[in-house]
Amino acid sequence: MTGNVGIVIVSHSFDVAKGTADMVRQMVGEDVRVAFCGGGAEGGLGTDVSRILQAINAVWTPKGVAIMVDLGGAETNSEMAVELMPADRRGAIVICNAPIVEGAVMAAAEAAGGGSLERVRAACEELSAV
Amino acid sequence: MELERAMLSAMIHRSAEKIETESEALCALDLAIGDGDHGANMKRGWDAVRAKATEIAALPTGEALSAIGRTLVMTVGGASGPLYGSFFLAAGATLERGCRLPEDLVEVVAAGVDAVGARGRSKAGEKTMLDVLVPVLGVLRAEAGRPGLIGAARDAARRSAELTAPMLARKGRAAYLGSRSVGHVDPGAKSSCLIVEAICDSLEIRP
DSSP: OTTSOEEEEEESSHHHHHHHHHHHHHHHTTSSOEEEEESOBTBSSOOOHHHHHHHHHHHOOTTOEEEEEOSHHHHHHHHHHHHHSOHHHHTTEEEEOSOHHHHHHHHHHHHHTTOOHHHHHHHHHHHHHO | OHHHHHHHHHHHHHHHHHHHHHHHHHHHHHHHHSOSOHHHHHHHHHHHHHHTHHHHHTSOHHHHHHHHHHHHHHHTOTTHHHHHHHHHHHHHHHHHTTOOTTTTHHHHHHHHHHHHHHHHTOOTTSSSTHHHHHHHHHHHHHHTTSTTHHHHHHHHHHHHHHTTTTSOOOSTGGGGGGGGGTTSOOHHHHHHHHHHHHHHHHHTOOO
16 A cells, blocks of 8 residues: 555644545555545644645655645645645655546545556546536 | 855744734734635745755755745745745745855845735735835845845835835735725734744844
């Protein structure tokens, strides 16, 4: 399983993040590592760089990590988290431009099949192309 | 070097004090056009920086600014954490690359302001922190080396923060409000003004 691209789900809401991860589990199974985080540093709605870093590290593999985000702050904080990762790992982490629930399922399905980071990203970003 | 350590320490304490004093006012501004937590978030961040003030002020200035940036990133949350964090991380990086204060002040601040713009994919005129930071940078450029530079920077920060009131928000959650964002000072512009004031105060310390 560690041979497959890891998926990180970052929402402003813990419930949305957890629910998205649940849907990925049910639809894609256990062949892909998924971490999620949601909520601010002191609870409530928000996103938190240190939790995003933990999530990235939890699913890290040299094959790469794809991050799925919801609203703007999730993207800004995810970019910041990627920059705080060690330089040799940054290049293998992408933030995907896709709707969070559908994107996470598409990305995880591609990852579970052994797809490369670029293929995983392309699979979920097709959803935003139209 | 002693003076630089004292300035760093003063900057941290002055920033934390100003944010603490204005925390509720910042929350009120944010409640009008955002989600109402900007003051609480900034207070949490600067409290965390202040808790490490002694240790941070002992570092070489570039590393100290980077440490402030990392602490803000990890504790402020929201979008402001990465934005303020990026400012201090980028400013610190210029010093670690060989810039010197005070002679390279413009370059150091410019790197910070550019980083905020890049992180927020924003520019001046969109009712954000940049509507204070960009005019202040302009004053630093125009008045470089002249007496009264610090006072002019402080005045520019105060004036520019007020000038965000009539602007239409184009970035962040306030942008969803459209024309209803008009008439309120931007909370990020206001907190940027407080930090600029704190930095100006610390630069006026004399041995």
